[in-house]
Amino acid sequence: MTKSNKSRDNDIEACADVVAPSPRGQSGVCSSPEVVALIQKVVAELIGTYFLIFTGCGSVVVDKIYGSVSFPGVSVVWGLIVMVMIYSVGHISGAHLNPAVTITFAIFRRFPFKQASDSPSPSSSVPLYLAAQILGSILASATLCLLFNVTKESYFGTVPVGSVVQSLVIEIIISFLLMFVISGVATDNRSIGELAGIAVGMTITLNVLIAGPVSGASMNPARSIGPAVMVHIYQNLWVYIVGPLVGTILGGFAYNLIRFTDKPLRELTKTTSFLESISRNNHPAI
Template sequence: MARITVDHVEEEFTKTTDKTNCVFGLCSSPSTVTITQKLIAEVIGTYFVIFAGCGSVVVNKIYGSVTFPGICVTWGLIVMVMIYSVGHISGAHFNPAVTITFAIFRRFPYKQVPLYIVAQLMGSILASGTLALVFDVTPNAYFGTVPVGSNCQSLVLEIVISFLLLFVISGVGTDDRATGELGGIVTGMTILLNVLVAGPISGASMNPARSIGPAVVKHVYKGLWVYVVGPIIGAIAGAFAYNLIRSTDMPLKDLVRSGSFLRGTSAN
């Protein structure tokens, strides 16, 4: 009869545990734990951005106690608060346009893009569902984004304000020469200003998730494509413009050839 030693038992137990982890639980992988934490942060962050921002809209429409400037301030403040809360965990995207743009300019892995977008849409839909349950949201109190004028007018506005948003984010969030600690404040102030200017016309979405969540919950799809196409085009253009003026000592042909133009790496 074969002699079973303690070492042999421990070895077999380890092999069995490893196989079980591979089949039933990927959470044993540190990288999987990390991405899970990031996705949870994105869900929570997006949830509260939409809950507070859209909540201020619906409260103002029903009770009239917030006012339009108050809505602008609420959007800016909640984005700033959530950036400082989970920015060090997930990067505080809360916005598919930001995620896609960062991936294009090689500041975010492509393989995580679908996961982030799903997390952001989930957070938006959950927040919109919460608001729909708490408040009696009539068509006049809809808290989503619908073009007030033509679709073209809102599309142009969404491109312009999303351009500004990503231009600012690229400056304060990706350039080592910037004061990174102020990134949340500057981003929040940019959103406040964008809502103040474009809010009465397009709703100042700047974020496909912000528009898709309420649309899905309340089944209002009028002009929804504007808030998907506009922010993505504007965000990519804004990041492109900042990388174009980013300081470098390399000639343009070498910059393009090396890929530093996309990475936004300064040679200084």
């Protein structure tokens, strides 16, 4: 056998070792269906968040530079892109596209902190989702900065127009509404799941119409962090991290509180965790 043939056979054996199942008890990371599924979900979140920010913030930039979109148009764009992404990747990753939504789902046991314990290489889902969402926002913001001459006047991030307290309160309120609607259409088996994208998209549009002139209507830490990192404008950025987090957690709690259950309240509250008992009423996770 020639040297080249030996080298070729070695390459074939190496490829076979990668493709073929590992010996029992020594499964590789890529041979785990759970890990592959998690990777697909994380990539879906990254792509979904990228186009969410690219389209939504892109409409803001185009309107500020060319004046051809108008504020109502920007509001509609945000609602439409959320709806489109829900129908595009919702069946893969759940289409959170928002760190506050991911964290809230995890708190109320609608999204796993980790993969199943029998996974050969268990990974934590929440940090990976958060990283994908933030990275998608940063990449989209970088793309917009490359395509347009973004100045302080054409900044597409979120900065309080009025007082900081005013923006914080309105971010909490609109994030509450967003999570309340998401919980109703995405986690309750009595709702019409096929209409989830429309309901959530219209909620985004309404929130932007109301809160856009005041706080920028972020509702999403990733939506504010990406532009801030790329343009280096960090003025009151904490408002758009704390506000959506507090609002979505309260919204998730409120819906779980009114979610139908045939158990009496005293039975729910006698357990060690009231929130945990409320979130386990035989309703499917997203």
